[in-house]
Amino acid sequence: MITELDELKSAWSALDRRLIRQHAISFAQLRDQRLARTRRGLRPLVLGQIVLMAFGVVMLLLGVATWTNHRGGGGLLVAGVLLHLFGVITIIAGGSTLGLVARIDYAAPVLHIQRQLLRLRRWYIASGAVVGLPWWLLWIAFIMCLGQVDLWASAPGFVLINGAIGVVGLLATWWLHRWLHRPGREAMAQRLDDGAAGRSIVRAQAELDDLARFEQE
Amino acid sequence: MSATDSDDPFTALLEQHLPIVRKVAGAYGADASDRQDLMQEIAMQLWKAWPRYDRTRPFATWMYRIALNVGISSLRTRMRRSGSMRSLQDLAVEPAAEDARRPELDEHLEQLRRVIDRLGALDRALLILYLDDRPQREIGEVLGLTETNVATKIARLKQRVRERLEVIERETT
Numbered sequence: 001m002i003t004e005l006d007e008l009k010s011a012w013s014a015l016d017r018r019l020i021r022q023h024a025i026s027f028a029q030l031r032d033q034r035l036a037r038t039r040r041g042l043r044p045l046v047l048g049q050i051v052l053m054a055f056g057v058v059m060l061l062l063g064v065a066t067w068t069n070h071r072g073g074g075g076l077l078v079a080g081v082l083l084h085l086f087g088v089i090t091i092i093a094g095g096s097t098l099g100l101v102a103r104i105d106y107a108a109p110v111l112h113i114q115r116q117l118l119r120l121r122r123w124y125i126a127s128g129a130v131v132g133l134p135w136w137l138l139w140i141a142f143i144m145c146l147g148q149v150d151l152w153a154s155a156p157g158f159v160l161i162n163g164a165i166g167v168v169g170l171l172a173t174w175w176l177h178r179w180l181h182r183p184g185r186e187a188m189a190q191r192l193d194d195g196a197a198g199r200s201i202v203r204a205q206a207e208l209d210d211l212a213r214f215e216q217e
Numbered sequence: 218m219s220a221t222d223s224d225d226p227f228t229a230l231l232e233q234h235l236p237i238v239r240k241v242a243g244a245y246g247a248d249a250s251d252r253q254d255l256m257q258e259i260a261m262q263l264w265k266a267w268p269r270y271d272r273t274r275p276f277a278t279w280m281y282r283i284a285l286n287v288g289i290s291s292l293r294t295r296m297r298r299s300g301s302m303r304s305l306q307d308l309a310v311e312p313a314a315e316d317a318r319r320p321e322l323d324e325h326l327e328q329l330r331r332v333i334d335r336l337g338a339l340d341r342a343l344l345i346l347y348l349d350d351r352p353q354r355e356i357g358e359v360l361g362l363t364e365t366n367v368a369t370k371i372a373r374l375k376q377r378v379r380e381r382l383e384v385i386e387r388e389t390t
Contacts, residue, residue: 005348
């Protein structure tokens with residue numbers, strides 16, 4: 001039992017080591033908590049990608065069913081092949097996103113996880129564009145396959161007008177994207193990117209940003 | 218002096234003397250989150266005061282003065298709000314490897330914690346400087362006291378700590 005102030009000196013010199021350890025334990029707890037939240041936060045994204053892949057399978061089956069029944073040529077062959085291709089692309093996009101989510105190494109340093117999440121975000125935005133933008137035109141092929149009607153033969157005007165609208169829409173989207181990414185519009189572009197990245201990824205990034213800040217403190 | 222000129226020496230000195238900041242925050246903060254806040258506040262106040270730091274004077278003395286002022290004012294605020302002067306409430310963690318062979322250390326750290334808890338804000342500052350083996354002249358500079366006054370206050374502190382250790386011993390047995 002200590003009875004004098006001077007005898008507390010050895011405990012005082014050990015205090016710093018204990019505080020460092022305590023800080024490390026606090027950080028480890030915070031890290032576990034935040035990473036569990038990050039992982040949980042990505043679940044809606046995983047679910048979304050499974051639904052997307054299922055949608056891709058439906059498109060693929062509809063496309064295959066259409067072009068195999070109209071091998072002779074015409075609008076339905078083209079529409080079927082387009083839908084088949086779109087289905088494959090959609091399945092690949094969803095599968096790759098799921099692959100990137102699965103590859104996130106939660107045991108790695110925070111900076112590494114942040115990089116993996118950034119890669120996932122970029123991929124998700126790009127694949128979203130690949131899967132979403134074709135619908136400016138693809139919807140024509142889709143209704144042709146769904147109704148098994150060759151609109152190119154029966155109503156070429158409808159296909160041409162709506163095809164032209166689709167091309168204009170595609171060009172307008174491309175122009176808007178470029179306009180938003182010009183200097184001075186960073187905040188607006190960031191909001192658009194955040195919207196395209198989806199809430200799951202944005203939330204997961206925020207959790208990791210907090211963790212990285214605590215680590216640097 | 219440009220910002221770049223002053224940034225690096227400040228960061229290097231802060232890192233070099235981080236145990237001072239950590240221990241002051243330990244003696245005045247209630248728990249890990251309180252300590253973290255105090256460490257940040259101390260670092261911020263040091264940064265603010267850095268342009269006025271006289272490079273001919275020892276950095277540690279200057280740092281103690283600022284860190285202890287932040288600690289004292291934080292303890293007083295906490296006292297006003299919650300009436301609590303307790304510190305190091307979460308210190309009972311598994312010891313580091315080099316301390317594991319000293320089983321008595323846990324008991325000593327607990328005694329230290331209880332001694333600190335029973336001291337007022339200014340006595341804590343004196344205790345920190347004394348336990349850190351700072352010379353009386355430097356303690357005087359940090360606390361704004363004469364050397365003779367420091368010697369008297371240390372003698373009184375030793376007496377108070379002795380009495381408190383006796384009380385702690387009675388409470389324990």
